[in-house]
Amino acid sequence: MPRKNKKIIVAMSGGVDSSVAAGLLKNQGYEPTGIFLHFWKEDIEGESSENKCCSISSLMDARRVCQRMGIPLYTFNFSQPFKKKIVDDFLHEYKIGHTPNPCVRCNKYVKLGMLIERAKKLGYGHVASGHYARIKKTDLAGGRAKNQKGKKTKIIYKLYRAKDKDKDQSYFLYTFTQDELKHLLFPLGDYAKPQVRALAKKYKFSVAEKKESQEICFVSGKSHNDFLKRHLKLKKGPIKLLSNSLSSPLLIRTGNKGEVVGEHGGLPLYTIGQRKGVEIGGIGPFYVAKTDHKTNTLYVVADGNNPILFRDHLWAKNINWISGKTPKMPFSCAAVIRYRHKPVKCQIKKENNQYYIKFIEPQRAVTPGQSIVFYKGEEVLGGGIIVR
Secondary structure: OOOOOOEEEEEOOOOHHHHHHHHHHHHOOOEEEEEEEEOOOOEEOOEEOOOOOOOHHHHHHHHHHHHHHOOOEEEEEOHHHHHHHHHHHHHHHHHOOOOOOHHHHHHHHHHOHHHHHHHHHHOOOEEEOOOOOEEEEEEOOOOEOOOOOOOOOOEEEEEEOOOOOOOOOHHHHOOOOHHHHOOEEOOOOOOOHHHHHHHHHHOOOOOOOOOOOOOOOOOOOOOHHHHHHHHOOOOOEEEEEOOOOOOOOOOOOOOOOOEEEEEEOOHHHOOOOOOOOOOEOOEOOOEEEEEEOOOOEEEEEOOOOOHHHEEEEEEEEEEEEOOOOOOOOOEEEEEEOOOOOOOEEEEEEEEOOEEEEEEEEEEEOOOOOOEEEEEEOOEEEEEEEEOO
């Protein structure tokens, strides 16, 4: 049922998901206003490229959808905050040897975070998007929230996985607080992707069959590394085989210091567990096991299941607990260490300003800079950034 304030901002990207989200809300009695966001786009050799999230064609698609529904569409220019909070941070993290997740930061600080603030100032009750996740209201006792006259009920907003597990995006939304969640709506949380496309056809939206992009929106060029090469000063250095490995084509037996087996193109181009791009004279495969920025050395192993690639613990920082309260430690739950990673049971302890997470079984390619997100069944409890 619609909330008391029926005015709602819908983040319109020109894709099928945000379009159907707006259509569902209108049919539920809301008064949607579409907002198309302009983000930063790269200037390559004097020519401005397009950001995949806010291209001219995407704007036109969003406009056609809004015209079809008879709702207004406005544009907000978030290019400067996007460049500062997302792109600059992205490059800085790679520079210091981390592998960031820009979508997590964008949702928090720009795409949804800034929209929430604008919505409140403009008198809108909520912000909606085409994310696949669910938000539910409960009272402190864990039951359904009730609005009873004369009674003040403490409302808790909880975040859950989407019904469609293949499209679930709850991993990218763990940073939100209670004050932010109460202003957010995710209309697609109870729908599977085929249902969403079927609704788009039913609503006669021109984007019903539109393909979706899984790439980082601001990265122009053929590859992710092309972007890093344009914006970071990369220094070549030695590649060393980290451990004994009879499966190595070189049949090198080495100690922990390793033997030099090749030359890397710059440490920011590599991430833990990576295979593609580790080229050593046409032989291999090799897998990134470790980077040493002090010596500018890339360490590799020749076996993708080498124990060196697995760890049974990690340290994390900037933990956000969605409930607003830190659980009593030690705390047991399930954790996901990268998008689409299988949840694994773990125990969490807090030490000073960081958290120590111990897994019940070793996990492959624990990567600093990525997010670790905590779950209890379908519920998202919170998460943070992997430090080491």
